[in-house]
Amino acid sequence: MRPLLFLVADYANITREGKLNVMGIFNDIYANNFPARHSSMHLVAKLGAELGEYGQTRNFTVKLLDDDGNQIMDVSGQFQVPKGERGRKPEVNIILELKDVVFPKSGAYQFVILVDKDHKGELSLYVNQLEAPKPAAE
Amino acid sequence: MPSKAEKLLEKMRNSKSNWKRADLDKLYEGYDFVISHGGNHDIVKHPDFPQLRATLPRHRELAKGYVEFAVKLLTDYWNFKKKVKDNHGHTCKS
Numbered sequence: 001m002r003p004l005l006f007l008v009a010d011y012a013n014i015t016r017e018g019k020l021n022v023m024g025i026f027n028d029i030y031a032n033n034f035p036a037r038h039s040s041m042h043l044v045a046k047l048g049a050e051l052g053e054y055g056q057t058r059n060f061t062v063k064l065l066d067d068d069g070n071q072i073m074d075v076s077g078q079f080q081v082p083k084g085e086r087g088r089k090p091e092v093n094i095i096l097e098l099k100d101v102v103f104p105k106s107g108a109y110q111f112v113i114l115v116d117k118d119h120k121g122e123l124s125l126y127v128n129q130l131e132a133p134k135p136a137a138e
Numbered sequence: 139m140p141s142k143a144e145k146l147l148e149k150m151r152n153s154k155s156n157w158k159r160a161d162l163d164k165l166y167e168g169y170d171f172v173i174s175h176g177g178n179h180d181i182v183k184h185p186d187f188p189q190l191r192a193t194l195p196r197h198r199e200l201a202k203g204y205v206e207f208a209v210k211l212l213t214d215y216w217n218f219k220k221k222v223k224d225n226h227g228h229t230c231k232s
Contacts, residue, residue: 063179068176
């Protein structure tokens with residue numbers, strides 16, 4: 001599988017016609033206090049199939065790591081690679097809704113996607129501490 | 139003359155399979171990346187370009203994707219370096 005798209009957004013879905021809708025792509029999260037809980041985000045991956053993968057079942061894992069290499073969470077699943085029709089290379093869309101992810105501290109986090117234990121892509125997510133408002137000068 | 143890391147990068151560009159974790163360590167370190175051994179995974183970062191980062195597995199044998207990602211990351215590294223050099227050139231001229 002070749003990675004074609006890997007991003008995090010507020011919302012994503014796939015229509016009945018197979019169109020991928022993505023809204024509110026972001027790379028930064030801001031929080032007042034830590035640990036910070038992010039109520040909902042959608043992780044979107046689009047993978048292109050290589051010849052020989054058509055019709056096969058593949059296992060994927062998405063990991064979230066902090067800046068020190070500690071694993072915050074992981075999600076695994078399976079998908080079926082469509083058969084190539086009309087001479088077109090099939091593509092697979094993966095959408096994961098991640099609810100209530102807790103970020104222990106501010107810093108750079110990495111989402112890593114693996115397909116059958118092979119690395120397919122990485123995405124940085126920056127979790128920032130909001131600065132407290134300065135008292136108004138008199 | 140190309141450095142050892144440049145030669146290694148060229149070899150990896152030509153063939154992404156059958157590399158070991160130690161080869162990737164040599165490649166990254168040859169370009170001044172720092173490998174920190176974290177809790178569950180190892181993280182690779184460049185001190186001058188913090189946006190360039192990668193994760194590494196702890197197994198000896200490497201899946202192809204890690205090498206593909208390293209080649210891509212080092213292409214980004216060269217582009218960043220070139221940009222910095224170009225900007226510096228402009229600053230000096232003005």
